Amino acid sequence: MEANITTNKLSARFSDSIIETHSHRGDETLVVRKQDIQDICQFLRDDTELLYNFMMDLTAVDYLGQEPRFEVVYHLYSLAFNRRIRIKTRVSESDCSVDSIVSLWPSANWFEREVYDLYGITFKGHPELRRILLYEDFQGHPLRKDYPIKKRQPLIGPNC
């Protein structure tokens, strides 16, 4: 019961947005509609019974061959109640973007840049969306499943 308070509160508030919920090995997961991700994150952060004040991790997974192809995964943590929750939202290849949550947590800034860099998912409203781990001239997004592991990049620099 205690573990499900987040799911219950979110279902009551955003009944149309929640696509599915599941719990695996004690990890609560909610899959939500893409257009509501900012509202849901704000609700999770500010509701007095939830207070998910830490944006611990933000990443993406490429399920090549499925539609929608990508999942953006948020791991939130509530210090006050010592709870964790995983929020996922599905992003299709044709409309490869999701709303940025940098306005809610400044820590999301670099995490979103990393997902953009490695998966090519854009974050709408991000203040400075550019590559972070790779260089500007890098071609492609290496963590996509269709990026070959042995692909060579063209040489860059003044003498090329």
Place this chain on the structure above:
Amino acid sequence: MSDTAKDLHSEYMVINMGPSHPVTHGTVKFLLTLEGETIIDMKVDIGYLHRGFEKMCENGTWEQVIPYTDRLNYVSPLINNVGYALAVEKLIGIEAPQRCQYIRVIASELARISDHYTNVAASGLELGAFTAFLYFVEARELIWDLIEMLCGARVTANYVRIGGLKNDLPDGFKTKSRDVFKRCRELWADVDKLLTKNRIFIDRVRNVGVMPPEDAIAWGFTGPCLRACGIPYDVRKFHPYLVYDQMDFEVPVGETGDNFDRYLVRMEEINQSMRIVEQALDKMPTGPVNVDMPEYRWQSKDDISNRIESMIFHFKTVTEGIKPPAGEIYSAVEGANGELGFYLVSDGSGKPYKCRVRPPCFPLTAAMPKMVRGSFIADIIPTFDMINMIGGECDR
């Protein structure tokens, strides 16, 4: 008067600090906008040590990831090993035997001690305290002697396995660790005397790089840098894993969230970690260190040679890799820099579908501009030292 003003260089100066700079231990570039000595703005450029950790993991077996984790935070590789092994065990739904859990606690704490030694030593060095550096590097060598005794390697340990360990605790480990800790405590007292009340050191670190607690949370701080703000969040206490709930230890917290508090928190954590190692050695139960599940953990060489099931499973796990059931989990341990999380997705095959690391120093490095804006260029050094950015972990 107006003619003089016209000739003055009143625009901001933009300079590069790095990617290779003597006092940034780690390859990182700061693009600084300066007005005189004052920092107006800073951009941090990382990625110089990026080697595609996740892509490599997705193309190897679950077991083959362990040596890669050594190279994340290469100052405390054993914690990364333990964190990854615990994550895969959570995905499979197994638990390592009691003795294994105690040894993993010892390994983690030794790694934490060596990490904090390195951090404090390097910070001292970069602020001119060379003696403190030498003392703590001696202490770190002694801890590395213990780690070498445990697993044969000093830095890239590669010691923990999914469902167990490479080997049991060696004979004489307890006696040796007692001798090592005695010497380490003497060295700790020396460094404490050299730094904690040293006027020059305090002037460089106190009220520098201050992060208020609410900002630290918003920026995703964890570990000693968060605890320096007064928030006692420690994964070992809040989500006890292994046998940390049976250990008696304190979580030191600071008050102001400046670099001096971060230093003090780390110094005290060294002592607490030693307490944990001593308790774990005293309470250590006997028994096996590996789970008796040949589909996940190799059996002994004797069994592989003489029992047909063991041989079959050995063949299968070596050629195809172990196969955790499909699913996804997030598992966190307390790394030396903060919460080290692993988000694993399995599709039921022998290779990880997704192996994500939440690097603790990544959000800390992201907050560098916030911590140094408005202060002097020399303040970058202690702040960057104290967030302890490790290139291998930050860039993966």
